[in-house]
Amino acid sequence: MDINLNLEFITSAALYEQCLDHQDNEIAFVGASNAGKSSAINALSNSKKVAKVSKTPGKTKLFNFFKCNYGYIVDFPGYGFSKVSKAQKKEWSREIPKYFQHRDNLIGVLLFTDIRHPMKESDLEMASMLVDLKLPFKVVLTKSDKISVAQREDTKDQNKKIYSEVISFSTKDKDSIARLRREISVLLSN
């Protein structure tokens, strides 16, 4: 059965203290810029417009809140985002750990990374911060249509040796979209 998340952009926050106040569960979407996070949000929502807001130049806010049937997805800016000033990056490097340490609504994180490349240093730093903070996270290997099925399984197996929860995903594969929707609904409903 394909679940409809009814994803809808609600608001953004530039600082942790400005984050939306609500009672539902949240999962955070993190990853390097170009990992495919916005495309994933659009694919999950069936709408090309949903994730556009977080990509509009000058409007990049730290935390972007998307409501869905089961809770909230909070999209973080892609790390390594070149259009962002040094001062802005410094601010984010203070605010992001605050969110992970203090946000009571947060129940887990999805870390998006391109299946074709080894994890970047910034991905590894993110993963190690999540481990240190004991925050459950799943690795989402994106753009899985770009490699063969055999390579996909191999890359998944390699990653599973390090991270217990690994999912492959492609915006071009309806089954993988349905799978990710189910994962999100299960995570948020718990």
Ligand code: GDP
């Ligand atoms: P973001 O910076 O993490 O939000 O990355 P985007 O969603 O903008 O994706 C970066 C590039 O990868 C774009 O050119 C997308 O069209 C492409 N892309 C994203 N997901 C997929 C996918 O599943 N398959 C393929 N073939 N391309 C993808």
